[in-house]
Amino acid sequence: xxxxxxxxxxxxxxxxxxxxxxxxxxxxxxxxxxxxxxxxxxxxxxxxxxxxxxxxxxxxxxxxxxxxxxxxxxxxxxxxxxxxxxxxxxxxxxxxxxxxxxxxxxxxxxxxxxxxxxxxxxxxxxxxxxxxxxxxxxxxxxxxxxxxxxxxxxxxxxxxxxxxxxxxxxxxxxxxxxxxxxxxxxxxxxxxxxxxxxxxxxxxxxxxxxxxxxxxxxxxxxxxxxxxxxxxxxxxxxxxxxxxxxxx
Amino acid sequence: xxxxxxxxxxxxxxxxxxxxxxxxxxxxxxxxxxxxxxxxxxxxxxxxxxxxxxxxxxxxxxxxxxxxxxxxxxxxxxxxxxxxxxxxxxxxxxxxxxxxxxxxxxxxxxxxxxxxxxxxxxxxxxxxxxxxxxxxxxxxxxxxxxxxxxxxxxxxxxxxxxxxxxxxxxxxxxxxxxxxxxxxxxxxxxxxxxxxxxxxxxxxxxxxxxxxxxxxxxxxxxxxxxxxxxxxxxxxxxxxxxxxxxx
Numbered sequence: 263x264x265x266x267x268x269x270x271x272x273x274x275x276x277x278x279x280x281x282x283x284x285x286x287x288x289x290x291x292x293x294x295x296x297x298x299x300x301x302x303x304x305x306x307x308x309x310x311x312x313x314x315x316x317x318x319x320x321x322x323x324x325x326x327x328x329x330x331x332x333x334x335x336x337x338x339x340x341x342x343x344x345x346x347x348x349x350x351x352x353x354x355x356x357x358x359x360x361x362x363x364x365x366x367x368x369x370x371x372x373x374x375x376x377x378x379x380x381x382x383x384x385x386x387x388x389x390x391x392x393x394x395x396x397x398x399x400x401x402x403x404x405x406x407x408x409x410x411x412x413x414x415x416x417x418x419x420x421x422x423x424x425x426x427x428x429x430x431x432x433x434x435x436x437x438x439x440x441x442x443x444x445x446x447x448x449x450x451x452x453x454x455x456x457x458x459x460x461x462x463x464x465x466x467x468x469x470x471x472x473x474x475x476x477x478x479x480x481x482x483x484x485x486x487x488x489x490x491x492x493x494x495x496x497x498x499x500x501x502x503x504x505x506x507x508x509x510x
Numbered sequence: 511x512x513x514x515x516x517x518x519x520x521x522x523x524x525x526x527x528x529x530x531x532x533x534x535x536x537x538x539x540x541x542x543x544x545x546x547x548x549x550x551x552x553x554x555x556x557x558x559x560x561x562x563x564x565x566x567x568x569x570x571x572x573x574x575x576x577x578x579x580x581x582x583x584x585x586x587x588x589x590x591x592x593x594x595x596x597x598x599x600x601x602x603x604x605x606x607x608x609x610x611x612x613x614x615x616x617x618x619x620x621x622x623x624x625x626x627x628x629x630x631x632x633x634x635x636x637x638x639x640x641x642x643x644x645x646x647x648x649x650x651x652x653x654x655x656x657x658x659x660x661x662x663x664x665x666x667x668x669x670x671x672x673x674x675x676x677x678x679x680x681x682x683x684x685x686x687x688x689x690x691x692x693x694x695x696x697x698x699x700x701x702x703x704x705x706x707x708x709x710x711x712x713x714x715x716x717x718x719x720x721x722x723x724x725x726x727x728x729x730x731x732x733x734x735x736x737x738x739x740x741x742x743x744x745x746x747x748x749x750x751x752x753x754x755x756x757x
Contacts, residue, residue, distance in 0.1 A: 428757070429757045430757075432719050432754045432757040433719045433754060433757045435719075436718070436719025436720045436721065436753070436754050436757075437719075437720075437721060439720065441720075441754075471685065472681040472682045472684075472685030472691075472745050472746050473685045473688065473690070473743065473745055474685060474686055474688075475688075475743075477743050481742070481743035484738075484740030484741065485740070485741070485744065487740075488735045488740070488741075493731040493735065494731065494732070494735075494751075495728060496697075496720065496724040496725070496728035496751055496752070496753050497728075497732070497750070497751050497752075498719050498720060498753060498754040498757065499719055499750075499752075499754035499755075499756060499757025500749070500750045500751075500752075500756070500757075502744075502747065502749060503744070503746075503747045503748075504743055504744050504747075505743075505747075506685075506743050506744075506745060507678075507681045507682065507685055507690075507745040507746035507747075510678040510681065510682075510746035510747075
């Protein structure tokens with residue numbers, strides 16, 4: 263178990279799924295966690311309540327990360343709560359849409375890139391003034407960035423952009439002692455992706471994997487907490503695949 | 511640390527010093543009973559065992575040259591006989607002979623392949639007979655198995671690239687038993703073989719994003735995480751721990 267006592271963390275998209283599991287894992291290790299949500303205020307409150315009930319510290323922050331100034335507004339709220347010290351940023355918030363090449367609209371495409379790429383980019387930019395030696399940034403990539411799965415080329419491209427940002431952010435911020443990594447989950451059973459819950463989805467997923475079980479959000483949360491911790495102090499610029507050996 | 515490896519048994523090859531010794535100590539600190547193999551340095555192996563026992567852990571050292579199939583098989587059997595079972599195998603034993611490609615002899619090539627690739631193959635085959643379902647196989651590759659910024663390591667990097675695909679290939683065969691197979695890829699780590707000071711260290715340090723060498727404990731921490739229950743869904747992965755060398 264990693265020790266994050268006294269650390270402050272922001273997890274975007276933390277009202278459910280992988281973000282929620284990440285927030286709970288960070289809180290369990292002792293971090294004070296800010297639970298960001300876009301529309302799920304009630305679910306976010308429930309996550310914060312669960313953390314407080316276990317003796318942890320948590321607050322919720324709402325912001326629309328599809329808006330151009332969303333990251334800037336969120337960063338201001340974060341600074342109002344944690345002051346001048348953010349140790350962990352987990353930029354998990356994302357949107358997915360299954361759409362073939364022909365079906366993809368310009369609106370879909372722009373929204374995917376706004377939430378999945380533009381928002382994490384500018385959130386990092388806006389929070390850098392309060393990040394410092396030892397701070398850790400974890401971005402969310404995807405199996406889809408590394409191999410064709412399903413029909414979601416535009417979504418997959420946003421995650422490919424994340425892998426690229428990880429390399430460049432890590433290199434640019436290494437001198438300041440700030441680490442940047444990504445986690446690339448495979449097919450996980452979450453609210454955003456109910457695919458793995460269908461019979462067809464289950465067969466397809468297990469066909470891709472070396473391991474013969476479907477991932478739950480907690481499988482990703484543990485890896486997020488590890489990368490965020492001082493235990494991973496010499497890991498930067500890497501995308502960690504947590505996918506049960508999918509399409510390897 | 512924690513007790514999340516309590517009641518687990520681990521075997522670490524090349525565990526007498528450097529990265530291997532740090533891995534053995536860390537797995538023991540997390541509750542595992544640990545067997546280490548060593549090729550020559552019995553004194554160093556005894557020191558590692560003593561350090562583990564001094565911290566309240568259980569460890570045994572077994573002499574076995576990684577290139578000798580009979581010795582490796584006997585060592586695996588002895589580890590299981592001494593500690594009761596096997597849950598975690600760490601293929602750490604390795605070697606490098608840095609020199610220009612055109613000066614590398616066939617004997618040197620064979621030696622690097624024998625220890626870094628054939629040794630891993632032999633050890634893993636012997637260990638799999640004993641390895642429990644839900645177990646872990648962890649290979650220690652290198653960040654140069656993926657990208658190469660410095661000359662003089664052609665044979666070494668070729669074997670570490672091979673270890674990547676060994677890991678991915680084997681993960682497909684043992685996934686049904688819930689056994690994960692992962693490849694931890696260190697960058698420049700401060701050890702006797704590659705000290706963080708001196709001329710050879712300058713370009714390696716410069717190539718990292720964090721502008722420093724890593725420590726053996728950085729690798730041990732990743733191995734401990736992969737061995738833990740939290741990492742049961744990670745398999746066939748190449749886990750680079752290199753201070754951003756490959757960024």
